[in-house]
Structures are given as structure tokens and as C-alpha cells.
Amino acid sequence: MTSWFDLCEGWTLTAEPHEGTLPGPAAALGAVPATVPGCVHTDLLDRGLIEDPYLDDNEDRSGWIGRTDWRYARSLADLAPERAPDVAAAERVDLVCEGLDTVAVVRVGGREVGRTENAHRSYRFDVTRALAEGGPDPALEVNLASPYRYAEERRERFGPLPGAYDEPYQYIRKMACNFGWDWGPTVVTSGIWRPVRLHAWSTARLASVRPLVTVTDDGSLGRVSAHVRVERTGPGSEAPLTLTATVAGARATATLAAGETEAVLDLVVSEPALWWPRGHGDQSRYDLGVELSSGAADGRGLDSWRRRIGFRSVAVRSAPDDEGTGFAVRVNGRDVLVRGAxxxxxxxxxxxxxxxxxxxxxxxxxxxxxxxxxxxxxxxxxxxxxxxxxxxxxxxxxxxxxxxxxxxxxxxxxxxxxxxxxxxxxxxxxxxxxxxxxxxxxxxxxxxxxxxxxxxxxxxxxxxxxxxxxxxxxxxxxxxxxxxxxxxxxxxxxxxxxxxxxxxxxxxxxxxxxxxxxxxxxxxxxxxxxxxxxxxxxxxxxxxxxxxxxxxxxxxxxxxxxxxxxxxxxxxxxxxxxxxxxxxxxxxxxxxxxxxxxxxxxxxxxxxxxxxxxxxxxxxxxxxxxxxxxxxxxxxxxxxxxxxxYALRRVYADRVVTVQPVPDGLVVVLGNDTDEEWVTEVTLARRSTDTGRALAASAHEVRVAPRGALRVPVPTVVAEPSEPAGEVVTVDGAGERAWWFFLRDLDLDYRKPEFDAQTRVEGADLRVTVRARVLLRDLVLNVDRLDPGAAADSALVTLLPGESHTFTVPGGAGLDGAAVTTPPVLRCVNDVLANDR
Missing domain, CATH: 3.20.20.80 (Glycosidases)
Structure with a gap:
């Protein structure tokens, strides 16, 4: 039998003196109701005892939290035999802490049951005896030492080691950016940051299941090697056990004789549907289950484990070549163009x-x-x-x-x-x-x-x-x-x-x-x-x-x-x-x-x-x-x-077109990250920004191979401007238009923004149509200035004279139509750099 009991309710938090002293703000706190999972900062914030560290410079006034010792405590009276008979009947009871931040002493009924020094791992402590001897109302306590003091003491012991910031983050196994980063606040936390549970079990439990999933090169066979480790109780040490694994109709069993704790269950699946990253195929997954049962005649269930797995192979191709050493992420034998963040x-x-x-x-x-x-x-x-x-x-x-x-x-x-x-x-x-x-x-x-x-x-x-x-x-x-x-x-x-x-x-x-x-x-x-x-x-x-x-x-x-x-x-x-x-x-x-x-x-x-x-x-x-x-x-x-x-959405699209400078002019590059050949016609044009009229143009039929790229040289008549400040190159016919401006914005001949704008409500949404009378560069509709919950579906839109674009604001029907179409809500570069013409 196995039973789990959630212990995330009923906690209190108290600041604890170190060597008889408390930081000033901590001295006045007393016992504070605590939320688990959580941390000291969020508990104090939820109770109005500190100001929001994300507001203004309040962060600076919460530094004392990381220099204070803290005590989390709750009663375990709800685990008394009459209220939790599964606990009383179990041969073993474990306290499972999925994440303690960070340096902790854990006690049950006043008895120390474990210590921790790593927020990045979980801990399991045998509390069977502590519960039995703790009386009718034993307390569970987690005493957390100041992370700053611990890290600084280790720095003194090992000597200073170089780092990007003057903080001791490398001396303690917790989230490094807690100590501040060039994008993050310094909020050095303490707390029970992941769930705490009690696990009552008898005979044996599944200590770990480690599935190694592979597919053959041709994808015809999928294999799962489920490496299973069990833990036994004292009374269960000699019991025979049975392990069963199932996935996609395949089944494997193994028997553990007395004293044995490990087994590998191998499963083979014919013609599995493969898992692929987005843009390469489906994300097919299968339920993998492992059951642990008694090997005795009754075959009673003892424990189980479930996950969803995918059949695929992954590798990094990093072989040397004529130009150096590549790095390609490969899935199912295919190099993936990584479009990452x-x-x-x-x-x-x-x-x-x-x-x-x-x-x-x-x-x-x-x-x-x-x-x-x-x-x-x-x-x-x-x-x-x-x-x-x-x-x-x-x-x-x-x-x-x-x-x-x-x-x-x-x-x-x-x-x-x-x-x-x-x-x-x-x-x-x-x-x-x-x-x-x-x-x-x-x-x-x-x-x-x-x-x-x-x-x-x-x-x-x-x-x-x-x-x-x-x-x-x-x-x-x-x-x-x-x-x-x-x-x-x-x-x-x-x-x-x-x-x-x-x-x-x-x-x-x-x-x-x-x-x-x-x-x-x-x-x-x-x-x-x-x-x-x-x-x-x-x-x-x-x-x-x-x-x-x-x-x-x-x-x-x-x-x-x-x-x-x-x-x-x-x-x-x-x-x-x-x-x-x-x-x-x-x-x-x-x-x-x-x-x-x-x-x-x-x-x-x-x-x-x-x-x-x-x-x-x-x-x-x-x-x-x-x-x-x-x-x-x-x-x-x-x-x-x-x-x-919005810019990422364009440059990370499956198919892209871009204009790139090369030593002898310009080149159009078309990228096709799909499994289908891309057949289209593109028109390259050098245009007047005043009128949008093509001053020179050329059309090209293109075929871009699957997962390939194609380079199309821009003819000189298009690539070389007569008046760089008032001309632009466009590429049309391949999805979103590509642009090439010959000069920096400050050197371009922008006109004052002239356009016609219309708003209309469609159901709950607002449509905003802008029709340009001059070139408008990088239109953005900042509707969050009117309603913090509003956002437009597009941004950074550039229009030639006579062209239009419709922005959609989902749920924006109630926005002020006049305010939507004027600065600072509707903005373009022309608003800032327009010449007086």
C-alpha cells in the first residue's frame, strides 16, 4: 500500500534570532501565516508586512530578509492514527520535501530528521519513528539559515572566486539570479518553494523510473528501456516483487527476488508515431506506465508511475569541416534550424x-x-x-x-x-x-x-x-x-x-x-x-x-x-x-x-x-x-x-525573405524551413518613398528547396539608388514584404505622418485601419496605454503611400476610437523624424 498526504496547509512563519539578535524589521513580526509552496518575501507581501519589491525601489528595503534566519512550522495532529489510519498502518513514513530554499534543519516532534543545503534537489526523510514518538500533536519544523550568512561564510573559507557580480551566489546551491542580475532584482529568498508531502508505504515503493527512449534510424521500431529502482522496508526486504511496464500496447515484466532492488524492463513498439519539434511533424506521445506489485500469490499493488513519452532521437552534430566545427541539433536524423530563445x-x-x-x-x-x-x-x-x-x-x-x-x-x-x-x-x-x-x-x-x-x-x-x-x-x-x-x-x-x-x-x-x-x-x-x-x-x-x-x-x-x-x-x-x-x-x-x-x-x-x-x-x-x-x-x-x-514572429516564420548587403550590392535570401518546395515569383523594386512608385523593378521565378535557402542577386538597376534618402527597395510575392532602406533613419527623407484612420467594432473586437498618404515607418498601436489588458495583433508595420493595414485589438470594443488613432497610442518613426515638407 502507498498513501500520500499533502502538507501544504496550516503553516506559520517566524523570524528566528541568530546569536541572540534579529534585524530590526524582523523583530516586530511575530508569527505570520505562511503559504506553501512559497517563500518569506511572498508571505510577508501577502500579509502587507513589506511593500511590493517590484514597485519603485522597494526591492532595496527587503534586503534584510536574506540576512535573517526563519522558521516554518505546522502541526501534524491531522496525522494521528484515528484521523490517518494509513499512516498508522504503514511500515514506513517519509517526509518528502520537493524544494527547500536552502540551508535547512528539519524536525518532527522536536527530533531532527534531516538537513538540506541545496534548493535544486528534493529530499526524503524517514520520519516513522519521529511520528510514533512525537505524541498526539507533533510539530513539523523547517528551520532555514540566512542564505547570505551561509554563502559569505563559505566565501571566507574557500577564498573569493571571480564572478560577474559582487554577490556570493556561487557559494550556495540556489537560484543564482536571486542575488541580482543585469535584468533581475536582488531578492535573496528563503522558504519552502515546492510542495511538502508525507508518503506512507509498506513492503516497497518505486524509488525511481528512468526511461531511455530510442528509435531505429528508419523509425520503424521504438524502444523503451525502463530502468527501475525500488526501495524496500525492513519487513519487505525479503519479499518477492513484480514490475510491469506498458506502452503503446507493448508489455514487459520483471521479477525482483528477495533483496533485489533494480531491474530494466525493455519494450519494443513497431512503427511508432514519432515526436517532432514544431514545424517538422506531429508531437505524438504515448502513456508509459510502471506498476510495482507483490510477487506473492495475492499480487497486490504497491506503487505506480505514469508519464507521457515521445519516440524520437536527439543528437548534436559537431564534426569538423572545412570551415571549423559545426553545431547542429538533430532530431530523428534531421538537422533542425533552431529558432530559439x-x-x-x-x-x-x-x-x-x-x-x-x-x-x-x-x-x-x-x-x-x-x-x-x-x-x-x-x-x-x-x-x-x-x-x-x-x-x-x-x-x-x-x-x-x-x-x-x-x-x-x-x-x-x-x-x-x-x-x-x-x-x-x-x-x-x-x-x-x-x-x-x-x-x-x-x-x-x-x-x-x-x-x-x-x-x-x-x-x-x-x-x-x-x-x-x-x-x-x-x-x-x-x-x-x-x-x-x-x-x-x-x-x-x-x-x-x-x-x-x-x-x-x-x-x-x-x-x-x-x-x-x-x-x-x-x-x-x-x-x-x-x-x-x-x-x-x-x-x-x-x-x-x-x-x-x-x-x-x-x-x-x-x-x-x-x-x-x-x-x-x-x-x-x-x-x-x-x-x-x-x-x-x-x-x-x-x-x-x-x-x-x-x-x-x-x-x-x-x-x-x-x-x-x-x-x-x-x-x-x-x-x-x-x-x-x-x-x-x-x-x-x-x-x-x-x-x-512581433519582429520575432516574422524572422522566425517557417518561410522568410530578407535583403542582405554583399560586397557588390544586395542579395535577396529566401529561407524555407518546411518539407515542401517553395515555388513563387518575387518582384524586386526600387521605389520612391514620396509616391511609392517603382523606379526600377525585376521579377524572378524562384524554387526554394525543402529546408533550404536560395540567394537571388538584386540587379544593379534596383540595388543602386539615385537618391538614397528618398528611395527604398521592396521584395513582394513571398509572403510578408521585405524592405531595404539605403540610409539610417536620421538621414532619410521622412514626411510628416499623413494617413486616414478608421475604427470599427466587430463583436468584442476593435479593428483599426490605417491608410497611408505618405510612407509610414514602423507603425505600432500601443493600446496598453488606454487599457492595460489590451494588445494589438500586429506591430512594426511599414506602409507605402496608398497602402493600408488593419490592426485587430481582441476585446478592444470599448476603447476610445479617437485616442486609438493618435499619438502616443498610434506611433511611427515619422512622428519623430519627419521633415517639414
Missing amino acids: NWIPDDAFPSRIGRDRYRERIDQARDAGINLLRVWGGGIYESEDFYELCSERGVLVWQDFLFACAAYPEDAATAAEVEAEAREAVVRLAPHASLAVWCGNNENLWGHEDWGWKERLEGRAWGAGYYLDLLPRVVAELDPTRPYWPGSPWSGDAGTHPNAAEHGTMHLWDVWNEADYTVYRDHRPRFAAEFGYQAPPTHATLRASVTDDPLTPVSPGVLHHQKAVDGNGKLARGLEAHFGDREWGYDDWHYLTQVNQARALTVGIEHFRSTWPYCTGTVMWQLNDCWPVTSWAAVDGAGRRKPLW
Whole structure:
């Protein structure tokens, strides 16, 4: 028998003195009702005991929380024999803590039952005796030590190790970005951040099930090797046991004799429907079940396990070639053009992220054309919901092990924790079809090479042993069906610079930090695993998190919600390069920085994609935010889509057309990431921006191979302008129009925005039609300024004179029609840079 009891209700939280003292704010708290899963910050916030850390600079006033010891407690009276007979009858009772943050002593009835030092793993403690001896009302206590004190004491012990930030995040196994990042707040948490349950069982239980799923090269056979480990009670140590596994009509059984605890059940499925990433096929999955039963005559059930798996093969193709060493993610033997984004925790307090929020965010990724999310190494191993939804929606997952931007201690105790953490993560995530790549770390191999670490380390260990030895051994042992990559960036060879463009994965941060975004075109990476450009969140998100009056680009709250070093300075330099040097008011600054962000990623992704199959993928930084902040995200901290999201939807479409500069002129590149040949006719035209009239044109019948790309040289008569400030190249006939402007915006001859606008209500929706009388560049409909819940279906629309576009605002029927069609709601570049003509 096996019974589970949820223990997430009835908790209280108390600040505990350390060496007789409490931080001032903690002294006045008393006992606070606590929510589990949760953390101290959310409990205090829910009770009105702290101000929202996401509002203004309140974050700075909650720093004492991470420097305080805390005690969570609840009664276990509801587990008394008369109220929980399954507990009383069980041979063994375990306390299962799925996530404690972080350094904890756990007690039942005053008896210590366990200690923890790692928020990234779960713990199971035998509490059978403690419950039996704890009286009728034993208490469950989780005593959490200050994470700052623990990390700082370890820093003193091991000596300072280099990192990207002056915080001790590498000395404690918890979410690194809790300690602040260049997009995140410093909110160092403590708490019970994942569920706590009691497990009562007898004879034996399923300790772990690790399915290794493979398919033959021709896809005709699918194989599942279910590696099962059981744990026995004392009385059950000699009992015979039976294991049964089933999937897609296949069945396998194994018998465990007395004392045996491990078995492998092999299942073969003929002609399975394969699982594919989105855009390549269906996301077929099958129910895999494992049953544990008594081997005695009664055959009673003891435990069961269920997951949905997908039959597919995954690999990384990284063989050397004439130009270096490639990096291609392969699924079912096919190289996948990765259209990816980096994923960070979607909230600085992850216990607030539920299945619905994961679904919304992953759907936003999928709807933008994204087919891979990289779970970044400074965050967390996400919940089952995340990976299940990615599998369901065909989004591949690249999973970093949790190391980021720092040298890490390699003492025996830390190494043991890292191994235990890695083993649990690999086993837990193995069933998910979406999981495609294991990666050792984020930027640590690069940091050791280029960021002055070698001199500061003076020969001390710094984490290489994890990335190049321990972690690959764990993956090879527990999950040989998936590739392991030591880090990102990584060249594929310890003798080659880890961020070499010609080899493996590359991070490109000269753009944003040092150079204009047009410099993306000077790079030829084999796989661009990180690159990005900042912009503020949507207006509604920024206004809800900053109370500054007036709101300006440099008002205190806006600056507090900009965490990057010289972030606003870099935004200003980006604006100057394309729009001129001036003092920008808030409305112009907000609109143009968002346009610049979208254009930067468009230039980079279009260029990298145009070199397919030399460059096999892009993973832009980043999809999402963990709070309201100026950052590189496409979806802001409130879940609203920035203009960048709409740009991604175009450049990450299955079929794209782009104009690229080459030494002798221009070339049109058509990319076809589908299984069907693309046959169409494209018209290339050089047009007057005043009239939209074609000054020169050429038509081309094109056939683009499946999963291929085609380059069409632009004839000189089209590629060379007579008056660059007043002419533009368009490409039509291949879906969305492609544009090429010959000069920077500040040098173009923009007219004042002249257009006719009409609004009409259709059911609950609002339609806004704009008909241009002059060229209008990058129209955006910022309806969140009128209703924070409203958003348009399109953005960054450019129209020639005489052309029109209709925006749809779902649920926007109640919006003010006049306000919708005037600045700052309806904006275009002409509003800022128009000449007086």
C-alpha cells in the first residue's frame, strides 16, 4: 500500500534570532501565516508586512530578509492514527520535501530528521519513528539559515572566486539570479518553494523510473528501456516483487527476488508515431506506465508511475569541416534550424508560477515561431509543467546545469551536492520528449579564458571539473540518449577558444555592449546561442511598477528598473546612431528604444539565418522577464508582448525573405524551413518613398528547396539608388514584404505622418485601419496605454503611400476610437523624424 498526504496547509512563519539578535524589521513580526509552496518575501507581501519589491525601489528595503534566519512550522495532529489510519498502518513514513530554499534543519516532534543545503534537489526523510514518538500533536519544523550568512561564510573559507557580480551566489546551491542580475532584482529568498508531502508505504515503493527512449534510424521500431529502482522496508526486504511496464500496447515484466532492488524492463513498439519539434511533424506521445506489485500469490499493488513519452532521437552534430566545427541539433536524423530563445525564471519568486502561466509563456514562444527554449544556468530546473507543455507544443528544450557566470568551488562536499543534484535532475527530466540537449554551464568556460579569472584564481579549482568530468559522466551513465555539451559558449575542443565563431556555439555581446547592431552582419557564427538588445517593458508594465511623476527616461524609478551597467547610456548611444543626438522625451524614448530593439534582433537573426546551413541556429536573449524591467526580453515581466515579439514572429516564420548587403550590392535570401518546395515569383523594386512608385523593378521565378535557402542577386538597376534618402527597395510575392532602406533613419527623407484612420467594432473586437498618404515607418498601436489588458495583433508595420493595414485589438470594443488613432497610442518613426515638407 502507498498513501500520500499533502502538507501544504496550516503553516506559520517566524523570524528566528541568530546569536541572540534579529534585524530590526524582523523583530516586530511575530508569527505570520505562511503559504506553501512559497517563500518569506511572498508571505510577508501577502500579509502587507513589506511593500511590493517590484514597485519603485522597494526591492532595496527587503534586503534584510536574506540576512535573517526563519522558521516554518505546522502541526501534524491531522496525522494521528484515528484521523490517518494509513499512516498508522504503514511500515514506513517519509517526509518528502520537493524544494527547500536552502540551508535547512528539519524536525518532527522536536527530533531532527534531516538537513538540506541545496534548493535544486528534493529530499526524503524517514520520519516513522519521529511520528510514533512525537505524541498526539507533533510539530513539523523547517528551520532555514540566512542564505547570505551561509554563502559569505563559505566565501571566507574557500577564498573569493571571480564572478560577474559582487554577490556570493556561487557559494550556495540556489537560484543564482536571486542575488541580482543585469535584468533581475536582488531578492535573496528563503522558504519552502515546492510542495511538502508525507508518503506512507509498506513492503516497497518505486524509488525511481528512468526511461531511455530510442528509435531505429528508419523509425520503424521504438524502444523503451525502463530502468527501475525500488526501495524496500525492513519487513519487505525479503519479499518477492513484480514490475510491469506498458506502452503503446507493448508489455514487459520483471521479477525482483528477495533483496533485489533494480531491474530494466525493455519494450519494443513497431512503427511508432514519432515526436517532432514544431514545424517538422506531429508531437505524438504515448502513456508509459510502471506498476510495482507483490510477487506473492495475492499480487497486490504497491506503487505506480505514469508519464507521457515521445519516440524520437536527439543528437548534436559537431564534426569538423572545412570551415571549423559545426553545431547542429538533430532530431530523428534531421538537422533542425533552431529558432530559439533563452528562458529565465518567469518570476523572481518561482513558487508563483503555475501551469497556466507556463502555458501562456510557452504559447507566446510557439506563436512567435520559436522551436527551442534554452533553460539558462543561473535559474532553476523548471517544474514538470514546463517540460510537459514544451513536449505538447513541440518546443525543444536545451537544459543548462545550474552554473552561470562565475567560478565555483570544487571541494568534496560541494562536488557531492552537485552530483546528487545532477543525478536527480537527469532522472526527473528523462521522460520528456522535448528535452534535447544537456549543457554544463553558462559562460564559465568563456569567463575563465577572457575575463581575468586565471590571474585571480592563481591555480585554484574553479568548476572545470564539473563541466568536463562530473556532469558528462552523469549524463553518459543516466541519459545516454541525449547529447551533452560542456558549456555555452563552447568550441567543441578544449584547445580552441571557447567563443570562437568558427566552432560550436557562440555568444555575441559586442553588439549591445560596444557596437551598433549592424555589426551583427560582420559575424559568421556556426550557432548563435546568445545575443540580444535591450528595451523598456511595455508602457502599462512600466507605469504599474514605477510611480514617478513625471515619468522620464532618467526618472528614479525608471533607472532603478534598469539593472545593466550603463544600460540607459547604451540605449542612448543606440538611438543616436540611428535617430540622432537629442534629449528624448519619455514617449519618443519609449517608442524608439523598442523599435531599436526589434530592429537589432531582426538584423542579427536575418543575417545568421541567411547563412544556413553554415549557421544552424539562433537562440536570442531572451524570451521572458522575471519582474518589470528594462531588459532584452521579448515578453515583459507582466507577460505583455513588446514590439520585439512581433519582429520575432516574422524572422522566425517557417518561410522568410530578407535583403542582405554583399560586397557588390544586395542579395535577396529566401529561407524555407518546411518539407515542401517553395515555388513563387518575387518582384524586386526600387521605389520612391514620396509616391511609392517603382523606379526600377525585376521579377524572378524562384524554387526554394525543402529546408533550404536560395540567394537571388538584386540587379544593379534596383540595388543602386539615385537618391538614397528618398528611395527604398521592396521584395513582394513571398509572403510578408521585405524592405531595404539605403540610409539610417536620421538621414532619410521622412514626411510628416499623413494617413486616414478608421475604427470599427466587430463583436468584442476593435479593428483599426490605417491608410497611408505618405510612407509610414514602423507603425505600432500601443493600446496598453488606454487599457492595460489590451494588445494589438500586429506591430512594426511599414506602409507605402496608398497602402493600408488593419490592426485587430481582441476585446478592444470599448476603447476610445479617437485616442486609438493618435499619438502616443498610434506611433511611427515619422512622428519623430519627419521633415517639414
